[in-house]
Amino acid sequence: MDIDTLMTTLGEQSFFAGLRPEHMVVLASTAEEVEYGGGVEIFEEGGHADAAYLILEGAVALELHVSHRAHHIVQTLHEGEVLGWGWLFPPHRWSFSARTLEPTKVVRFDAVQLRAAWDSDCELGYEMMKRFAEVMTSRLKATRLQLVDFYGNTH
Amino acid sequence: METLTEPAVIDQMTPIPFKVQSVREELSHTFTLELEPPNGDFSFQPGQFTMLYAFGIGEVPISISSSATRETTLLQTIRRTGAVTHALGTLKSGDYVGIRGPYGRPWPMKEAKGRDLLIIGGGIGLAPLRPAIYHALENRADYERVVVLYGTRTPDDILFETELRRWGDRTDITTLITVDAADRGWYGAVGVVTRLIGRVGFDPLNTTAMVCGPEIMMTVTAERLMEGYAVAPENIYVTMERNMKCGIGVCGHCQFGSKFICTDGAVFSYKEVGHLFDIKGV
Amino acid sequence: MSEMYVSGQSGIGRLIQALAERGHRVIGPVVRNKALVYDEINGVEDLPKGWTDLQEPGRYRLEQRGDEKLFGYVVGSASWKQFLNPPETVLWSGTINPEGFMTDPAPEPPKYAFFGVRPCEVAALGVLDKVYATSNGLPSMAGYSAIREQAFIVAVNCVEPGGNCFCVSMDTGPTARGGHDIVITEIAHNGNMRYLIESGTAAGAEVLDGMANLEEPTKSEIEARDYFLTEAAAAMGRTLEVDGLPELLKGNARNPRWDSIADRCLACANCTMVCPTCFCNTVDDNLSLDGTHATRTRKWDSCFTLGFSYMHGRPMREGIGARYRQWITHKLATWVDQFEEMGCVGCGRCITWCPVGIDITQEAAAIRRADLRDTPIGIGGFV
Numbered sequence: 001m002d003i004d005t006l007m008t009t010l011g012e013q014s015f016f017a018g019l020r021p022e023h024m025v026v027l028a029s030t031a032e033e034v035e036y037g038g039g040v041e042i043f044e045e046g047g048h049a050d051a052a053y054l055i056l057e058g059a060v061a062l063e064l065h066v067s068h069r070a071h072h073i074v075q076t077l078h079e080g081e082v083l084g085w086g087w088l089f090p091p092h093r094w095s096f097s098a099r100t101l102e103p104t105k106v107v108r109f110d111a112v113q114l115r116a117a118w119d120s121d122c123e124l125g126y127e128m129m130k131r132f133a134e135v136m137t138s139r140l141k142a143t144r145l146q147l148v149d150f151y152g153n154t155h
Numbered sequence: 156m157e158t159l160t161e162p163a164v165i166d167q168m169t170p171i172p173f174k175v176q177s178v179r180e181e182l183s184h185t186f187t188l189e190l191e192p193p194n195g196d197f198s199f200q201p202g203q204f205t206m207l208y209a210f211g212i213g214e215v216p217i218s219i220s221s222s223a224t225r226e227t228t229l230l231q232t233i234r235r236t237g238a239v240t241h242a243l244g245t246l247k248s249g250d251y252v253g254i255r256g257p258y259g260r261p262w263p264m265k266e267a268k269g270r271d272l273l274i275i276g277g278g279i280g281l282a283p284l285r286p287a288i289y290h291a292l293e294n295r296a297d298y299e300r301v302v303v304l305y306g307t308r309t310p311d312d313i314l315f316e317t318e319l320r321r322w323g324d325r326t327d328i329t330t331l332i333t334v335d336a337a338d339r340g341w342y343g344a345v346g347v348v349t350r351l352i353g354r355v356g357f358d359p360l361n362t363t364a365m366v367c368g369p370e371i372m373m374t375v376t377a378e379r380l381m382e383g384y385a386v387a388p389e390n391i392y393v394t395m396e397r398n399m400k401c402g403i404g405v406c407g408h409c410q411f412g413s414k415f416i417c418t419d420g421a422v423f424s425y426k427e428v429g430h431l432f433d434i435k436g437v
Numbered sequence: 438m439s440e441m442y443v444s445g446q447s448g449i450g451r452l453i454q455a456l457a458e459r460g461h462r463v464i465g466p467v468v469r470n471k472a473l474v475y476d477e478i479n480g481v482e483d484l485p486k487g488w489t490d491l492q493e494p495g496r497y498r499l500e501q502r503g504d505e506k507l508f509g510y511v512v513g514s515a516s517w518k519q520f521l522n523p524p525e526t527v528l529w530s531g532t533i534n535p536e537g538f539m540t541d542p543a544p545e546p547p548k549y550a551f552f553g554v555r556p557c558e559v560a561a562l563g564v565l566d567k568v569y570a571t572s573n574g575l576p577s578m579a580g581y582s583a584i585r586e587q588a589f590i591v592a593v594n595c596v597e598p599g600g601n602c603f604c605v606s607m608d609t610g611p612t613a614r615g616g617h618d619i620v621i622t623e624i625a626h627n628g629n630m631r632y633l634i635e636s637g638t639a640a641g642a643e644v645l646d647g648m649a650n651l652e653e654p655t656k657s658e659i660e661a662r663d664y665f666l667t668e669a670a671a672a673m674g675r676t677l678e679v680d681g682l683p684e685l686l687k688g689n690a691r692n693p694r695w696d697s698i699a700d701r702c703l704a705c706a707n708c709t710m711v712c713p714t715c716f717c718n719t720v721d722d723n724l725s726l727d728g729t730h731a732t733r734t735r736k737w738d739s740c741f742t743l744g745f746s747y748m749h750g751r752p753m754r755e756g757i758g759a760r761y762r763q764w765i766t767h768k769l770a771t772w773v774d775q776f777e778e779m780g781c782v783g784c785g786r787c788i789t790w791c792p793v794g795i796d797i798t799q800e801a802a803a804i805r806r807a808d809l810r811d812t813p814i815g816i817g818g819f820v
Contacts, residue, residue, distance in 0.1 A: 063339065071339035075346045078354055101342050145347040146335045150369040151278030151308045166579040167572065168528045168720075168733070172537030193537070210533050211724025211731035236749055251537055258573070398748045400720050400738075403572035407717030407738070408745060410767065412687075412819045413774035418572060431819065434690045436759025 049086030058104025170253025200261035201286035208253030222289035277368020306348025450481035461550035495794030511599030516713030556610035561713035601785025699758035706739035708787035
């Protein structure tokens, strides 16, 4: 897929809204579009985190292996959402497994190239870190609300 | 003594006997009573509730879950939480319950005409929304987009699952379900119900949201709609619940700030009651 | 057009008689168990001649006045609401059978004449009337309405306010503002006890028209009445500053002052039981041992009890501070939103009968002194 098509694809995603064109070029140059069938493991808990993902179509379950209940789904991610930040910080390992729930199309960003690009252009790096921080904050908030168990039975 | 099918004395505290036609177990702890009105007629509006009386045990406010037009019986979906709801849960077909009502302000179905409907339920909070959903489907042309978002604890706790699935197959209504926790084998969404909002299309400036669920679920949903999408608080409706003994504004129990939940609500716009959620012990 | 007469104490006796002859059960002030209570009276000799009640925060005692006054006391220990909405009333009883419920016949409502109703108490009846009016176009409290409609009200103006009185602040007294059938003013005039008796309604005028030996009041008797009532208005035991009070209380929901009240308040609910306007009630259900006969009994309830706000396994108003805040904010603030008036008439009973002497007027003043509306803590509230 050529870089122009990728830039168009990324430009349609709200996660990248307002980014400068030259930054979009840099990001697109680290990216490729990947399609998965349903029930496919994109990455595995504990594995080497070598990429970031943005979901274009489909749905992905984040799973945690809990010995007594096999695979616990922590959260599902859907169109327009970023997937994975284990690649951001050492030791670059995935905390969860990601498995598609249905045929899913993603953009995959190469982690090594992405980190290098952000390090060399701090403005891009800071802008992307802000966006990731916002995603992390809202996911954390959502997770906390899940923990409240507010539909829980009253006895 | 006389047998009453209609009250001889018009006293709103007199329960009217309704015959139980069927009892359906919905979920663990949750069941639906199908009740036969004494003269075959019981008119109400979506979002209203009744005071439901278990003979000699007590009375509880329960929202109506039947469609106002498609069902001739009165449906009340109840969770076993206390003495009265447990007693109601032991009834069999042919038994009698007492009914007073319908009471309370309904969902703003009329005011929402020409607008997108965002119907968001949590847990058993789907029950009072069911009449609103059927009203929207039966008067489909009155509304723009109709969206139902439902959150519950686990895949085993999905109320009215068959109907949700049926609505999910329709093209004139968008239905999404999410659960807080699931294991592999569940192919739906996992996450707090507010995460569904971003996945559906609606026009925030022309949307009426109807939200029903636990209080915290309603507040986080309303806050998300206001902060994330600029839906105005006067267009977000929630339904409140408090201890209630009369349903007609005279027992004083259900006061919430200046409001009597039974007569001023139980449906309120977030503009009317949103500020009260922040104060402990109102 | 109201009619005005004057009489001595014998005229009061004849008025009681006239009401009894019209089929009223006459209820008035009597001394019982060292307290002034309202109960059935048969004549002027049942009235508390020469007695008064000293009232202070958390303090009450009867004393001999050393005069012949019939109405020289402040106010009954419990209010008239006990007759209109009794502490316990059977709402409904019936039997269950295969065809439904068979309702037991309900008793006829009693026909009362309330004799010696203070102006603040007449006002309280008006407050209750609004609360218990109608809902969905039907009477909300059929029992209350049935008794209320038949009740004849004989008010007695206050010429000697008590230590906990603040009806002037609430604009309910010391002169009756209407809502009575007859109003009496007791004055000591030229060494005699004189009673100015005025009609307030056509029913009141009709009763007075039927009574013999009532005299026309003299100009000096009317002047004396006006003098005593003006003096009474200036002699209130307490003051409640009502200006801006609803907004003040609603805007101070987070004021730490509520915690300081919670340290003193016992949540005993005395204030709500003696209050002439506190209307909250609960329903108690009973079932016969064989499970066929049920009784639903309405009982007074209080927002000070833990169970009052109980829902899904826990009370919503867990702390006493939240309960006191609910009570006073309702009385003096949210009641205005609900019924376009305050739910307090200034009778002072809640102050007298509070075991620790918490004073509604002082607590409202304390919030006013510590108003937090313009601080970050004050943001939000009930407003």
